[in-house]
Amino acid sequence: MDARSIILRLREKETLSADEIRWFAKGLADGTVTDAQAGAFAMATCLNGLGDAGRVALTQAMRDSGDVMTWDLPGPVVDKHSTGGVGDCVSLILAPALAACGAYVPMISGRGLGHTGGTLDKLEAIPGVNTEVSEAKFRQMVGALGCAIVSATGDMAPADKRLYAIRDVTSTVESIDLITASILSKKLAAGLETLVLDVKCGSGAFMGSTDEAKALAQALVSTANGADCATLALVTDMNSPLAPAAGNALEVRECLRVLEGRRQGVLLQLTAALGGALLREAGLATDEAKGRSMIRAAIASGQAREIFAQMIKALGGPDDVTEACLPEAPVVLEVCASNAGVITRMDARALGEAVVHLGGGRLYGGQKLDMAVGLSDLGRVGDAVEKDAPLAMVHAADETAAATAAKVVRGAISIGEAADATPLILETIE
The missing domain is CATH 3.90.1170.30 (Pyrimidine nucleoside phosphorylase-like, C-terminal domain)
Structure with missing residues (x-):
């Protein structure tokens, strides 16, 4: 097996085997595959696609190219991912709310990309916070608090890291197969059992049209389920900023207002909707309506606010984070x-x-x-x-x-x- 023959078969629109895809992903991670070959693979995939089975195989192969976490916790291990928008700070509210409802949330997040803000950047707007923690610290936080929002630990999905950088300079970013494998390989490497996806469309999203967003959502859901992670997606509007603010500290301020019951609106609405769907899928709620009520109750009681404060303290922030800290x-x-x-x-x-x-x-x-x-x-x-x-x-x-x-x-x-x-x-x- 070699890179040239795999690229040729993909160029000729032949169906690659799971073994061929695994070999190529391993070559991306260990350097056996050159940058030129990686670029050719990305372009052939962008033009011809991998098919449903191939997309699942690439996702699993990139997940398995590095460290894959496992958990032994007394509740479901869950997470949420957004495809990116403006004023989207749901994760900062949802993770502690889910923890208050009995879920465990090992949320490995990213930094800003293009015009969209990054969850890690928002957290680090709080003085003292450092999201780069050891795996041991990450595990301790998830076990003790029920959630932790951190940057990638160890050597997770190195094949994706390599291919992502090459896609960025070869005009192959838009491939649904490659987007899907990139997103899910990193999420699945965190050892998730259940995942909810927020796929955004509109003027502030990477997917401008509803049809594009639905196609990506369907690919993500079918691929994640095919990789044994129970997954659903909400396609949501991004023609207006989600929160009434955009900017790192300003969005944290809005999150605190929601967590303290001082702000209603669409930010809380979407948090409850995503959380309700996830709690139902994870078996912690009988249906989505019950799940939404559980999320709102976790916020109204102040329990989610307390877990958020403990997480911030564990990441090096103030003992009790308030707006005055920002x-x-x-x-x-x-x-x-x-x-x-x-x-x-x-x-x-x-x-x-x-x-x-x-x-x-x-x-x-x-x-x-x-x-x-x-x-x-x-x-x-x-x-x-x-x-x-x-x-x-x-x-x-x-x-x-x-x-x-x-x-x-x-x-x-x-x-x-x-x-x-x-x-x-x-x-x-x-």
Whole structure:
């Protein structure tokens, strides 16, 4: 078996065997496969696809290319993954809420990608927090608290790490087969029993159309189930930022408000929906309605808030995290509506890019983030606004950056006479 023959068969639209795919994944991890061969494999996959069985085989092979965790805990091991959006800080609320409901959540998360924020960056906006922990520390936190949100530990899915970097420079990122294997290989390496996926579509998502998002959701669900992880997906709207804020510390502030019962709205709604579906799938709730009630009760009782505080302390943060702990930008600029009406359009991607250019995201690898900057007081499509009322507050490092971001905000939000707001949850795929 060799890389050339595997690439040739894939180029000729022949079906690869599971053994061939495993061999190739092993070669990605140990260097037997060259960068040129990896790029050719990615392009052939992007053009011709692997088929359902091949997608499962690649996912499992990349999962097994490095460390795979196992757990012995008195409850189901579960997780949630989002395909990325603006103002999406659900994980920070959902993980402790699930733990309060009897689940165990070993959440291995990532940093910001493009215009979307990263869960690890948001957590590290809290002074002292360090999400890079040892496997022993990770296991201890999950066992004691019920959840831990950390960066990848050990050598997990090295084949994916190699292939991802090559896809980024060979215009093969968009392949559903490669996206699916990349997402799931890392999640399944964490030893999950049950997974819920939040597949976003709209102006702030990587999948712009509903059809694209549904196709990805179906591929993810069928592949994960084929790899023996019970999985379902919610296809959700990302034509408006999810939280009323975008930016690391600003989103943590919104999470604290939800956890403390001071903020309702779509962020809580989606948290409860994802959690309810996951609790039902994991056998902790009789149905999704009961699961949603359990999530809301865990938040209303303050139990989720307490678990979140303990997790932050365990990661090196303050003894009791509050809004007062979070950094604040020196310049705050109000962006006001030029006329009364209804928000008819929001370019969520442009709003996310505004946060990146304020310093809240990365324009190049290794860039140090300004955790305090971003946008707050954001509405949603369908919201009524009055003339001269704030559309957003820009939090910036200086006046020039604030003015530039304000111009982007004005261009990203349209006001008219009426708008049909898109439902938050478009479809559930099992």
